[in-house]
Amino acid sequence: MPRILPRSFYARPTVDVARALLGKLIVHDQAEGPRIGRIVETEAYLGASDPAAHAYRGMTPRTRVLFGPPGHAYVYLIYGMYHCLNVVAEKEGSSGCVLIRAIEPVENVASPGNGRAGNGPGKLTRALGITLQHYGADLTQGPLTIREPATKSAPFKIGVSPRIGIREAVDWPLRFFVTENPHVSRRR
DNA sequence: CCGCGGATCTTCT
């Protein structure tokens, strides 16, 4: 099995984690077998210094996990309908996190109908079976982990752009994606 | 192709 990323991977600046997560594998073990997707798009949310971040206004019941140790999952429900998966970064006490915005299907990730399965933050959680029950899950052990691919993937270029769907700090270049990958989310 | 609105509900004010 591919190697699980250690907690030290997440205990560094949020932007570094957001870039380093590109190409890594999200593995969700299920009874029927592991669902696996390759991360191809991320966004960095910097915490206390970032007006677009959920943690910007301080700790609430929802954002509690953001202030804890790195390498845990921050899952929340958006628009009453979709879940979004974030990875807690920085050392404990800081509240930076990385939103996973798109995956490339690798294993057991079904495409519904004609659309793609993982090209959007709400769609990839549905494809991987991630829900609020994964709030706070430790990504270095247990059924939900992030891993280094077993076989080295081909080198790729990282594209940078402003983040999508936010009202504050709209120009900050904190979205990162694998260039020319068809599973990156569509432009607005 | 583009823009608009509806779905749906938790969270915080």
Add this chain to the structure above:
DNA sequence: GAAGATCCGCGGA
């Protein structure tokens, strides 16, 4: 009580 780190389908051009 309103807004929200979304997505899809509809209608018009």
